Amino acid sequence: MTANAPPSLFIGSEIAESLADVGFTHVVWLPDSAIGLWEEALDSSPRLTLVRVCREGEAWALAAGLHIGGKKPLVVMQTTGLFESGDALRNVLFDMELPILSLIGARSWLVPGSKDSAFRFAEPILKAWGIDYRLIARPEDKPLLAEYFAERLKTGRAGAVVVAEGPP
């Protein structure tokens, strides 16, 4: 990647199509500048409902309610939100044992030499929580997103996809 890294490897329309195709019904999110570029596509998708939360911790509990109510939610946030919402995901993934899936944007991952702690802590934190994940950091990794989510939905297991991002 170059210093002029793109903000996101995905454009909104391909994300919206992929998420709806694998079966998600709701996207519960608090976007960053890269994920935020998907807003129009997600909001206008006839197959997805976009739910906006004010702080990331809300997203996990809200997704838990959607899931128990019979829907298929996806939690979407930046790594900073993942860090903020640790107790909420602990409760939903480990106390309630719900197979909630998430898409985590890793800020500055695509910026060579970046020392941004927002991405440096992403994988250690996911590993510490014992959350299975896949990293999408190159264009050729992009098919992993739909493949992984489809498999996790089919088998009813929690997990995350980490999407590398450019600068904030």
Added chain:
Amino acid sequence: MTEPNENPAEPDRRMNLTAALEVLARARTDRHVVVTNQGSARVWPQIADHPLDFHYVPSAMGGAIPFALGLALARPDREVITVSGDGSLLMSLGCLVTVTASHAANLSIVLIDNGVYEVTGCQKTPAATADVDYAGLARSAGFPNVAHFWDEGDWQRRGPKVLALRGPRFISLEVEPVRGGYGPIAPCPLLEQVTRLRERLAQSSK
């Protein structure tokens, strides 16, 4: 419906928690999912037992309202009532805006305002010394119907009517803390409750 907060309750005029929840238990119907949390989860099973009761224990503090919102959004054919403590709400005040932004017309938030963190030994919340108007906060967040009760008779008379108004609704109840009421206790493990509620909701959607 709005109620001005011009006459905040004196401490000796606050409602008894059990009596306040009994009013709610009588008002709920088979269409209602009731999500309790913290102190209310300890008392509710003593006064009611319904397949659509969910005692969110153990929880992530502050999670009961967004959890109930998720249920409400998933099941617009149902009414969802969540009973939240004031300390829990303070952990995530922004969730009031998340609720109104979602336009979930089938959600009621019943706030147990006792001014303390009851389950950890009744330490004061920051709001206990700040004269916070929770009903006013909810009104400003855009709730179309907000009510504030400190008198049990008034809550008993008008509570059911408020629950029938257009949602989302916010009802603040000034309640006396239960001294010595340490620890939220649920009548059965959380995983059993998750399974029971999911199955019950799935049955009723067929």
